[in-house]
Amino acid sequence: MDGxxxxxxxxxxxxxxxxxxxxxxxxxxxxxxxxxNNAISALGVRNIDESRHARExxxxxxxxxxxxxxxxxxxxxxxxxxxxxxxxxxLSGAMAPQPVTTPKPALSAExxxxxxxxxxxxxVDLDIAPAFSVGQIVRAKNIHPxxxxxxxxxxxxxxxxxxxxxxxxVFPDANxxxxxxxxxxxxxxxxxxxxxxxxxxxxxxxYIDLWNDHLExxxxx
Amino acid sequence: MAHDHKHNDPLPDTVLRVKSLESLLxxxxxxxxxxxxxxxxxxxxxxxxxxxxxxxxxxWIDEDYKQRLLKDGSTAIAEFGFSGAQGEELVAVENxxxxxxxxxxxxxxxxxxxxxxxxxxxxxxxxxxxxxVREPRKVLQEFGTELPASSEVRVWDSTAETRYxxxxxxxxxxxxxxxxxxxxxxxxxxxxxxxxxxxxxNREEA
Numbered sequence: 304m305d306g307x308x309x310x311x312x313x314x315x316x317x318x319x320x321x322x323x324x325x326x327x328x329x330x331x332x333x334x335x336x337x338x339x340n341n342a343i344s345a346l347g348v349r350n351i352d353e354s355r356h357a358r359e360x361x362x363x364x365x366x367x368x369x370x371x372x373x374x375x376x377x378x379x380x381x382x383x384x385x386x387x388x389x390x391x392x393x394l395s396g397a398m399a400p401q402p403v404t405t406p407k408p409a410l411s412a413e414x415x416x417x418x419x420x421x422x423x424x425x426x427v428d429l430d431i432a433p434a435f436s437v438g439q440i441v442r443a444k445n446i447h448p449x450x451x452x453x454x455x456x457x458x459x460x461x462x463x464x465x466x467x468x469x470x471x472x473v474f475p476d477a478n479x480x481x482x483x484x485x486x487x488x489x490x491x492x493x494x495x496x497x498x499x500x501x502x503x504x505x506x507x508x509x510y511i512d513l514w515n516d517h518l519e520x521x522x523x524x
Numbered sequence: 525m526a527h528d529h530k531h532n533d534p535l536p537d538t539v540l541r542v543k544s545l546e547s548l549l550x551x552x553x554x555x556x557x558x559x560x561x562x563x564x565x566x567x568x569x570x571x572x573x574x575x576x577x578x579x580x581x582x583x584w585i586d587e588d589y590k591q592r593l594l595k596d597g598s599t600a601i602a603e604f605g606f607s608g609a610q611g612e613e614l615v616a617v618e619n620x621x622x623x624x625x626x627x628x629x630x631x632x633x634x635x636x637x638x639x640x641x642x643x644x645x646x647x648x649x650x651x652x653x654x655x656x657v658r659e660p661r662k663v664l665q666e667f668g669t670e671l672p673a674s675s676e677v678r679v680w681d682s683t684a685e686t687r688y689x690x691x692x693x694x695x696x697x698x699x700x701x702x703x704x705x706x707x708x709x710x711x712x713x714x715x716x717x718x719x720x721x722x723x724x725x726n727r728e729e730a
Contacts, residue, residue, distance in 0.1 A: 311630030311681065313654040319666060321646045327568045329645075332539045335546055337567070337642070338560035341609070346554060351685075355632055371633060371648040373538055380545060393548055400551040412558035415566060420638075422608035425685040453683045455630050457657065469613070469686065488684055495677075499658055507677040509657050512684035 304356075305447055305456060307363040312457040312499070336372040340379050345418055347406035349382050352479035356451035357382045427471045427485035434515050435489060439465045442521040443491070443513060451479035454517040462521045463493035466510060474514050486515040572641035575606045576689060577710035579639060580721075581703045583616070584694040594618060597689065601639060611638035611687050618691045619717070622675050625690045626664065626717030628656045629682040636687035640712055647716065657681060667718040690717040697724050 310316070328334045344354075358366075358378035366374060383389045388405070392398035410418060435441055445460040446452075453475045467490040477484035491513050495503035549555045579601055583590035593600040597614035601607070614636055617625040629635065633648040646652050656663045660677045664670075671677065680688040692714040698706060701724075713719040 309631055310650055310654040311628075311657045313650075316650040316654040319646050319649065319651045319655065319663060321667075322644070325644050327572070327642055328564070330534070330539075332534060332542045334564040334568075335542050335560060338563035339542070339546055339549065339555060341563050342555040342559050343549070358632065367650065368535075370534065371645070373535060376538060376542060376545070380541075383549075388554065389545075389548060389552070393552075394544060396544075400548055403552060403554070405554065409554055409556050410559045411556055412562040415559055415562040416570075419563070419566060420605075420608040422610070422612040423685075425612060453631060455681065455683060457630070469684070472684065475684075488686075490686070502658070504661060504677070507660065507679070509679045509681060511681045512686050514684075 304359060304449055304451065306359045307366050308359045309456050311455045333372045336375050336379075340375050341419070342410045343379060343383070345407060345410035345414075348386055348388060350478055351423065352451055352473075352475040353382060354378060355475070356479040357385075359451065425473045427473060427483075429471045429485050431471050431486065433468055433487045435465050435468070435487070435518060435520070437465050437468055439520070440522045440524070441465055441489075441491060441518045442524070443511075443517055444519055446517075448476060450476065452476045452517075454513060455511065457498060458491075458493065458511050458513070461493055461497050462524070463491040463497065463511075466490045466492040469512070472514070474516065476514070476516065484516075488512060488514050489518065491518070567637075567642050571637060573639075573710075573712035573715060574707070575604065575641070576636070576639035576712075576715045577707040578604055578703075579606070579616075579689070580691050580710045580715065581707035583691050584698075584706055585703055590618075590691070593691070601689075606638040608638050610634070611636045613684075613686045614639065614689060615686055616689045616691055617678065617680065619693045619720075621693075623678060624664075624669075624671050624675055624717065625678045625680060625688075626656060626660055627680045627682065627688045627690060628653060630654070630657055631681075631683060634682035634685075634687060636689055639689055640715060644712070664718060667713065669719050690715050692717075692719075692721040695721050695723040 358374050361377045388403050393400050442462045443458040469488040471485050472488040474484045474486050490510055493509045495507035550557055583593050593616045597616040601614050619625055630653050633643055635643040657679050660679050709722040714721045
C-alpha cells in the first residue's frame with residue numbers, strides 16, 4: 304500500500320535527531336511492548352508480514368505522530384482483534400477474558416533464548432528457475448498494490464542491475480494476506496541519479512532487495 | 525542535533541493501554557510474565573552492538589575470517605553464537621578507501637538484532653528513513669562523517685529479511701592492538717555506517 308510508512312525520499316521530515324547514551328528502552332512501557340510483541344510471535348498466530356501490514360494500516364496522522372513502540376502497540380492490538388484472539392469488550396473490561404487456542408503454547412521464560420536465537424525461516428526449499436540473473440538490467444515495476452508490499456515507492460519505474468541473487472524466499476506481499484507465493488529474491492543496485500534525477504549524486508548507489516514479482520526485464524530497453 | 529525528549533514521551537493513554545493489553549494477554553494464557561521479563565533482559569543485557577564489534581574486530585585481524593564473513597555473513601557470524609530473530613540472513617558489507625556503506629530500512633525499521641541489538645530511536649525515525657536514501661552524504665555529514673567526493677556511497681535499504689552489517693575501516697595507528705582493544709573502537713553507529721570507527725585517540729578521550 305502507498306502508505307505513510309513508505310518514507311524513502313520524502314521531503315519535510317526534519318533533521319535526524321540523535322540522543323547521547325540512548326538507553327535500550329525509554330521507560331517500562333516500551334520494555335513491555337517490545338516483549339509482548341515478541342512473545343505473541345511465538346504463538347504462531349501471525350507472520351512477520353501480517354505484523355508489518357497491521358502497523359502500516361495505522362491512520363497516517365497517528366503513524367507520524369507516534370513513536371515506534373506506539374506503532375507496535377497499535378499494530379499488535381489490531382492483529383489480535385482481527386484474529387479474534389482478543390475482543391474490544393475484553394480490552395475495555397466489559398467482558399471477562401475468554402479462552403482461546405493457538406497453534407503453539409505461550410513462550411516460557413526458559414525458552415526465550417532458544418526461540419530468539421533460532422529466529423524464523425524465510426528461505427524456501429523450492430526448485431523454481433530464477434527469472435533474472437546477476438548482472439541483468441531490470442526495472443522495478445510501476446505497481447501500487449492496495450495491500451502490503453516490500454517494493455518501495457521510490458524505486459518504482461526505475462532501472463537497476465541485479466547485484467545478487469538470494470534464492471527462493473517467502474514473498475511478503477502474498478504472505479501478509481494468505482497463502483504464500485515463494486519466489487526468488489534479488490538485490491538490485493540503482494544509481495542515485497536514476498532514482499533522484501538531477502538531485503542524485505553521480506557514483507552513489509542504492510541497493511534494494513526485491514522479489515521476482517517486483518521486477519521486469521529491461522535488458523532490451 | 526540536540527535531542528528533544530518530547531519525542532519519547534508516550535501519548536497520554538499509551539502506558540495504560542500497554543498495561544491493559546499485558547494483563548489481558550496474561551489472563552488469557554497467551555503470554556507469561558516471566559517470559560516478558562526474560563525478553564527484556566535478553567535485549568538489555570545480552571544482545572547489543574558489543575556482539576557486532578567482536579565480529580568486526582575479528583574481520584580486521586583475520587583476513588580468512590573477513591573473507592568468510594563477506595561470502596556468507598550468517599554462517600561466519602554464527603561462529604560467535606550470534607543468530608536468530610531479525611538476523612536470520614546477515615550480509616556484511618565492507619568499507620574501503622573508496623567505498624562507504626550505510627544501512628536503512630525505509631519501510632519500517634529492519635535492523636540486525638543479533639549483532640547490533642535493538643535500533644536507536646533515530647534509526648527508526650521518519651527523518652532518517654526518508655533522507656538517507658536520497659541525500660546520504662548530507663545525513664552522514666550531520667553525524668560528523670565527511671567523505672571525499674571521490675568515494676562511492678552505497679546505501680542498503682533493508683526491504684527483505686536480509687540484514688546488513690557494515691564493516692567499518694580499521695583505524696590507523698592500531699597495529700598490534702588486541703582483538704578486544706580493536707572491538708572497543710567499533711561503535712554501533714559505525715556498523716550502521718553513519719560514522720567511522722573510533723580512532724585510538726578519541727577512544728582515550730571517551
